Amino acid sequence: MRIRVENLWVTFKNKVALRGVCLDLFGDGAQVVALIGPSGAGKSTLLKLLKGMVRPSVGKVWVGSFPLHEGGGEGLQQVRKRTGMIYQTFQLIGRLTVLENVLIGRLPHLNLTQGLLRQFSEQDLAQAERLLEEVGLLEHAWQRADALSGGQQQRVGIARALIQEPALILADEPISALDPKNAQVIMDLLLGMVCRQGIPLLVTLHHLEMVRHYANRVVAFKDGQVFFDGPVSALTSEKEKDLYFGEEEASQTLGGLPSALTA
Numbered sequence: 001m002r003i004r005v006e007n008l009w010v011t012f013k014n015k016v017a018l019r020g021v022c023l024d025l026f027g028d029g030a031q032v033v034a035l036i037g038p039s040g041a042g043k044s045t046l047l048k049l050l051k052g053m054v055r056p057s058v059g060k061v062w063v064g065s066f067p068l069h070e071g072g073g074e075g076l077q078q079v080r081k082r083t084g085m086i087y088q089t090f091q092l093i094g095r096l097t098v099l100e101n102v103l104i105g106r107l108p109h110l111n112l113t114q115g116l117l118r119q120f121s122e123q124d125l126a127q128a129e130r131l132l133e134e135v136g137l138l139e140h141a142w143q144r145a146d147a148l149s150g151g152q153q154q155r156v157g158i159a160r161a162l163i164q165e166p167a168l169i170l171a172d173e174p175i176s177a178l179d180p181k182n183a184q185v186i187m188d189l190l191l192g193m194v195c196r197q198g199i200p201l202l203v204t205l206h207h208l209e210m211v212r213h214y215a216n217r218v219v220a221f222k223d224g225q226v227f228f229d230g231p232v233s234a235l236t237s238e239k240e241k242d243l244y245f246g247e248e249e250a251s252q253t254l255g256g257l258p259s260a261l262t263a
């Protein structure tokens, strides 16, 4: 699913999170795009925006053929339904079972009554079991989610995203809470699954060796702007140093805002 972003600004009260961002992702055959940059650069804001959880203040954003900037309605529900999200802190419901947590990913596909009564179909159940088997957790299906280790919880997070039959997966620092070994296991698992199914993945990462190993393309953000966008091979160590240790290029004040935002 192609993503196009034109002159995107996102502001929160008096803070600018994204300033004039232009991007065109997944139209070029790259399947795994890494999103990097210092803390506060706007990475999570971009992911939330693509999931339809944050509105653009200025600019245009298309997810597939749907114009997110036009907001609302059935189209927005479709985007949310077809976009899987994986979180740093897993975001499972601890008191529910592993199986129930996976099925939660299916809720947007149910109608209101089915959703309220948690009436999942036989196919949904069978698919949840298949996915749990694929992530190596079938024997834990009836265990409470909060009894699992971090690495196991993220496997549930992956299964919950995939049961949505997503056209796009957004992963916000999916391995930041894991030890190095689990981090690699989770990345191998996630990448294996998205590649087999041909699902585009936009993933925030902090370890550049991971970026080099797994991604086709890198987009780096700094101070709410695109600082680098290109193939992994073009991300030199000089650029990298500049990204994390260089001068701040713009302060996160309202300076330089388009007039539409200050009016």
Ligand code: ADP
Pocket: 012, 013, 015, 016, 017, 037, 038, 039, 040, 041, 042, 043, 044, 045, 046, 252
């Ligand atoms: P990153 O994920 O790159 O660390 P974020 O997208 O979380 O960055 O944040 C970008 C900027 O926007 C930061 O300055 C942050 O404080 C601000 N920000 C993000 N979300 C909100 C919010 N809900 N309210 C106010 N400011 C926010």
Ligand code: MG
Pocket: 043, 044, 045, 172
């Ligand atoms: Mg973040």
